[in-house]
Amino acid sequence: MPQRPPLTPLVDSLPATVPFVGPETQERNHGRPFRARLGANENGFGPSPKVVEAMRVAAPDVWKYGDPESHDLRQALSALHGVAPENIVVGEGIDGLLGLIVRQYAEPGTPVVTSLGAYPTFNYHVAGFGARLVTVPYEGDRESLNGLLEAVRREEARIVYLSNPDNPMGTWWEADEIDRFIAALPETTMLVLDEAYCETAPASALPPLEPARPNVLRMRTFSKVYGLAGLRCGYAIGKAEVIRAFDKVRNHFGMTRITQAAALAALNDRAHLEWVVDAVDACRRRLTAIAEAHGLAALPSATNFVTIDCGSDGAFAMRVLEALGKRDVFVRKPMAPGLDRCIRVSVGPEAEIAVFEAELGGALEAAQRVGEW
Amino acid sequence: MPQRPPLTPLVDSLPATVPFVGPETQERNHGRPFRARLGANENGFGPSPKVVEAMRVAAPDVWKYGDPESHDLRQALSALHGVAPENIVVGEGIDGLLGLIVRQYAEPGTPVVTSLGAYPTFNYHVAGFGARLVTVPYEGDRESLNGLLEAVRREEARIVYLSNPDNPMGTWWEADEIDRFIAALPETTMLVLDEAYCETAPASALPPLEPARPNVLRMRTFSKVYGLAGLRCGYAIGKAEVIRAFDKVRNHFGMTRITQAAALAALNDRAHLEWVVDAVDACRRRLTAIAEAHGLAALPSATNFVTIDCGSDGAFAMRVLEALGKRDVFVRKPMAPGLDRCIRVSVGPEAEIAVFEAELGGALEAAQRVGEW
Structure with missing residues (x-):
């Protein structure tokens, strides 16, 4: 077997895992695009x-x-x-x-x-x-x-x-x-x-x-x-x-x-920036209301996303995330113990927020059904 | 005197010099733009x-x-x-x-x-x-x-x-x-x-x-x-x-x-690529002819630039480079002993090549005058 140039011991020791899998990779795996891209804290209101x-x-x-x-x-x-x-x-x-x-x-x-x-x-x-x-x-x-x-x-x-x-x-x-x-x-x-x-x-x-x-x-x-x-x-x-x-x-x-x-x-x-900041604020309130309408608590947010407490443990929140993904809604979630009860939903244009709103109930039900098995 | 976070010994030991000074920096120093940007082996024929x-x-x-x-x-x-x-x-x-x-x-x-x-x-x-x-x-x-x-x-x-x-x-x-x-x-x-x-x-x-x-x-x-x-x-x-x-x-x-x-x-x-490759080839021949018309030898080139032997030592070629710079022509040159007798001229649109052609003679004369001091 031929030798090859050795990586440094440090680089050799690093895991192959990456910090984030991109939504495009998930879309290729699903075979179809997301209907709501609300997972990467991007700004769906777009550039000026x-x-x-x-x-x-x-x-x-x-x-x-x-x-x-x-x-x-x-x-x-x-x-x-x-x-x-x-x-x-x-x-x-x-x-x-x-x-x-x-x-x-x-x-x-x-x-x-x-x-x-x-x-x-x-x-x-x-x-x-x-x-x-x-x-x-x-x-x-x-x-x-x-x-x-x-x-x-x-x-x-x-x-x-x-x-x-x-x-x-x-x-x-x-x-x-x-x-x-x-x-x-x-x-x-x-x-x-x-x-x-x-x-x-x-x-x-x-x-x-x-x-x-x-x-x-x-x-x-x-x-x-x-x-x-x-x-x-x-x-x-x-x-x-x-x-x-x-x-x-x-x-x-x-x-x-x-x-x-x-x-x-x-x-x-600066006018566009101010418009975006206002749009972000309005959308945070909208996401909070959606969470509350489903019996969930939204954390106060100073960012362009809203973190929603799914009201149970990390496994449950992961099932919610996965159920949303199956419904073509891209969100992400915290993974550390204690934080992992939540999902994280980025703000975005109303069309995508409406998709999230329409699918959240079904995703919560699906997550509960799996939990009952 | 307050302490500060120390750089690693390796980073601390590195020089502050950078591999290349950009043409924009030179333009800011000159107070005016180059008339011919032929120093960075860019493709002045532009993208498709x-x-x-x-x-x-x-x-x-x-x-x-x-x-x-x-x-x-x-x-x-x-x-x-x-x-x-x-x-x-x-x-x-x-x-x-x-x-x-x-x-x-x-x-x-x-x-x-x-x-x-x-x-x-x-x-x-x-x-x-x-x-x-x-x-x-x-x-x-x-x-x-x-x-x-x-x-x-x-x-x-x-x-x-x-x-x-x-x-x-x-x-x-x-x-x-x-x-x-x-x-x-x-x-x-x-x-x-x-x-x-x-x-x-x-x-x-x-x-x-x-x-x-x-x-x-x-x-x-x-x-x-x-x-x-x-x-x-x-x-x-x-x-x-x-x-x-x-x-x-x-x-x-x-x-x-x-x-x-x-x-x-x-x-x-691919059609644009082929057009560019042809344009590069034509321009290499044009630059070679300009060099020869000034009594200089151009090295054969397989790249998008032509390296011109200024016929003397590194100090002379540096003076040619500087004289071109004063005439608003941006070129670069090899610096290692033996190579440093040359300047390196990137291909580009005819308008810029014509500026180089018009200024090369004066730059060579200026470099010779300084050499005679």
Whole structure:
């Protein structure tokens, strides 16, 4: 038997499992498309028409590599946030930036803290660089600030991940609580504060940006309210020297030219953003009402999804999820103990929400019937 | 002075230099745009109009994440190349895939072989993962197959990088020479065979695809003849188990939705591809004639650029490059000793080639005047 080039021991040890199976894969397996795509916290209200037009204008120029400095986009973000361009790094979605952060601050064995049931893609990167993941259970469906802090101190963690508002539960902490958490962190622990859903949160949940602070990276994205998930654009705001270090490891020409043009146009259409935020809020209330009409409780949400407590255990909620899938409704669910009683339903256009509404009752009945076997 | 989260020793040790400064940065520094953008081996003939149309159609759907499996694109590539979809991984340009390959097969200290003066972005990734780069000089303006093989054996290298046709010299080896090189490689050394320019090479330079071979990855891209550099799409062809290992480390949702749609449309427009290949060939002859009219020799080229021997040393060629830059002509040049006597001029539309033609004489005179000081 011929030998082959050996993977590094670390890469060889990694599982073949992936953080998320895409809805397209499920559709190929089902042999038909979903009627309601409400599982990936995308923004079904879509991008601004001005973004679509900007993409059309930029399309013939895609023969040119994109600007590796994302200069114009960073200038616009600088103006929006009132921080210097040197405080901003743009990357291939928060996913891509999370990988770069773990690579910069963690080696094999480095302790990294997150919540049990928080973002799987962060955990994927932690495993991918051989770091040691330490998890802290949620408390009352929120990430436990005290628990995270205690774990950071106990483990002398180099990185701690916190999403606010939270995915997958939709819950949030007020800014003063986050500020206290930041103030209490060891100076040598990098806080990755994932604010992917910040635009749909109450303003009171967002601490002011403090780019002079060397141990906080604020993560933002164009994938949610801006409706550009399929263009891969996220950014991090932090201290200039922290931001500069990304240049040592990032894929410099990795940002597509179209994405830079689209993100810039998205930033400039504040009216569309406000319209989306209102639509998200209305749809959250609609999803909450649907849940309640079926005797279920919806968690309060500061995000573009609503997490619905199916009123039983994780196995039951999984059957609800599967029954919805058979009815061509794509949703996802938390998997960690305690959170796993819930399903997570993204907002979307009324046509798809109506499909969810029409199918939820049948899915709950199906889940109960299986439970009675 | 407050402490800050420490970078890993490896990342801390990396230089802040980047492989390439983008032309946009140079334009911002100059305060005006280039009149001829002929430095990045882009395809100024542009993408197919059918690609532009496919992007327009796909634009409103960018609120959806792209298919993390790039299923449809891999199916089309499978049909084109006569290999299974399981033999193909799609990624964010060859640049992105090179980073993933180094990460999979190299650790700190692992020997990796390349040619002295070959692709800087590969070297960037090798440094980025702490591997040990071993370089082999070109011979007669071609990568030295014997030299590379000797270094691989001597160092017990885990990875060897070879571009065919070559960047930055434009030269190439015939397929039978490449085949002999592959056959002579240790089974435990991964050959990264960068064929970014394969479509503009003689067919005789391309060995048949042999996806059963576990130690060869054939790298292809949409950035060159397909004219999609700004969309970031490359792929690797290799043995299924080798390709599967990318799933352990890649950014699964990293491919933009627009890119997948555009690349698929590009593959389906063979007439445009043939037109571009003809235009590249005509432009290579035109650039060669311009060089000769100025008393310079152009190297034979199998790529979308022509490497021009400026007839003196590296310092002189650098002055020519700088003088062209002052005349708003963007070109690049090889930097390694022996190769550095040349500048590298990408093909492009006649309007830009005419600017290069008009400015070359003045640039050569300016370079000579400085030399006489």
